[in-house]
Amino acid sequence: MTLRISPSVLAADFTRLADEADAVADDADLLHVDVMDNHFVPNLTVGLPVVESLVKNVRLPLDIHLGIADPDRWAPDYAEAGAGSVTIHAEATHAPVRTLRAIRAAGAQAGLALSPATPLLPYEGLLEEVDTLLVMTVEPGFGSQKFLEFTLEKVRRAREAIDSLRRVSGREIPLWLQVDGGVNEATIERCAAAGADSFVAGSAVYASDDPAAAVRALRAKAESTQLVVTEAS
Numbered sequence: 134m135t136l137r138i139s140p141s142v143l144a145a146d147f148t149r150l151a152d153e154a155d156a157v158a159d160d161a162d163l164l165h166v167d168v169m170d171n172h173f174v175p176n177l178t179v180g181l182p183v184v185e186s187l188v189k190n191v192r193l194p195l196d197i198h199l200g201i202a203d204p205d206r207w208a209p210d211y212a213e214a215g216a217g218s219v220t221i222h223a224e225a226t227h228a229p230v231r232t233l234r235a236i237r238a239a240g241a242q243a244g245l246a247l248s249p250a251t252p253l254l255p256y257e258g259l260l261e262e263v264d265t266l267l268v269m270t271v272e273p274g275f276g277s278q279k280f281l282e283f284t285l286e287k288v289r290r291a292r293e294a295i296d297s298l299r300r301v302s303g304r305e306i307p308l309w310l311q312v313d314g315g316v317n318e319a320t321i322e323r324c325a326a327a328g329a330d331s332f333v334a335g336s337a338v339y340a341s342d343d344p345a346a347a348v349r350a351l352r353a354k355a356e357s358t359q360l361v362v363t364e365a366s
């Protein structure tokens with residue numbers, strides 16, 4: 134698997150979450166769940182009890198994105214609940230190394246998210262501690278926002294940093310470069326060309342009449358771009 138598609142349930146019908154998850158289970162790789170607390174972001178969604186229920190009722194690994202003010206307190210609990218991946222925000226954590234290690238120790242992949250205005254450089258040293266680097270391509274908080282083109286430069290720099298870490302360490306480090314926000318059939322190719330290999334898409338999947346077909350269409354676009362980039366390099 135060289136890329137991942139993670140439909141965001143922020144755009145789904147919250148009264149039918151298990152069915153909405155099932156609709157994409159054969160075509161997606163993860164299910165993205167935005168946990169928002171109305172402090173770190175001005176929106177309120179679901180918390181640990183809902184995620185615990187989803188873990189038991191959803192076939193896809195859960196990709197938990199913590200848009201909350203105190204990820205150091207909560208992230209390990211989501212990992213222990215059985216999430217596949219738990220991502221904390223660089224702007225919210227006070228102890229990134231400790232929290233990322235606690236996520237991994239609890240059996241989940243650890244992710245670090247950078248909001249659009251947050252530079253990559255101060256966090257490059259943390260790359261060995263993460264399984265997913267999430268470059269936000271909109272301000273976190275809401276779905277259906279316009280893709281922020283300037284974030285692509287950070288995606289390109291992140292791709293260089295990840296590839297250079299792989300060269301220097303001489304080992305194949307599993308490290309996904311994820312983008313989230315405004316990812317759709319019109320923008321996913323630019324994200325893939327910039328080096329992203331993990332794609333969160335909310336409205337592009339769940340506003341569609343056929344969410345599974347929408348996932349397949351996004352995958353096809355990202356795959357064909359990856360092919361062109363590989364052949365050119």
Ligand SMILES: O=C(CO)[C@@H](O)[C@H](O)COP(=O)(O)O
Pocket residue numbers: 141143144165167198200271272273274275276277278313314315316333334335336337
């Ligand atoms: O984390 C977020 C928003 O904070 C995202 O996961 C959104 O849910 C993406 O929605 P679309 O932009 O794809 O509609």
